Amino acid sequence: MADKIESNGGPMQIDVKLVRDLAKMLDQTNLTEIEVADGERRIRVAREPAPQAASFVATAPMAAPALASIPAPAATPAPVAAAVAPQADANAVKSPMVGTVYLASEPSAPPFVSVGDTVKAGQTLLIVEAMKVMNPITAPAAGTVKAVFVENGQPVEYDQPLIVVA
Template sequence: MTDKQEKGAMQVDVQLVRDLAALLDDTNLTEIEVEDGDRKIRVARKVGGAPAAVYAPAPVAAAPVAAPAVAPAAPAAAAEPAVPAGNVVKSPIVGTAYLSAEPGAAPFARVGAQVKAGETILIVEAMKVMNAITAPVAGTVKAVLVDNGQPVEYDQPLIVIE
């Protein structure tokens, strides 16, 4: 016996490995493992084409796509309507603006209508809670900047009172 065999080194049965490899081919498996006492043999193969599919999308980064996406944003900002001068009532929350108490009802405030300080001028619904937005000052409604049922953001101008 050699020194390796005396120290408990594993004896590899080459024919068993070949038989396992043939079994992989016959069954279209990618891996097989056989255990016999203290001896364990595992035969595996790589599935062809997988690395190419994983690495092919990597060079196509989002950066080239992101650059053109930034360009249209500038014209959109320029297209925002100018807010008329006056007391601008802004949304205190994110939600949905409603100009009337219920569908088909008259709106709380129309352009040219007189409003009193503290009077409800629209509703912003957030998480099923209807939040009345009141006029901070008395005056004439100069502009209604949102449509009925329109989503609104925090601090978005809603109505201008003069």
């Protein structure tokens, strides 16, 4: 079903169901925009990204509860956390693409790595799914997992720090 919507260049046929489906897809995947092209016709649906929580350094194993349920330590001043983050990011493995991160090979499996684990160069740390393709993210060098910045099933952006191996 197509509705006529007037634009500056004259009438344009828009498939309202397609636009609604694309908007629903944005909600389901937590993406901020999606664009579809069919010949010369292009439809782009975008939304403002949700405000991000302040960055933090994860020191707990992957089975830790969600960020919202972690109580903030009362005695730790904020400048200390800010001083640790840049140092941790220097060795951070970053996402090579936009997608969804998975910390294990399947939902019932244990995570590939946890904080404190020793890893070898080339060892799988996690998976980033993009367009139904599972992309293993491997350790660039041998070391110890110092922090994990993402949760299982979380959407990630290009160049977003995922895990620190030092």
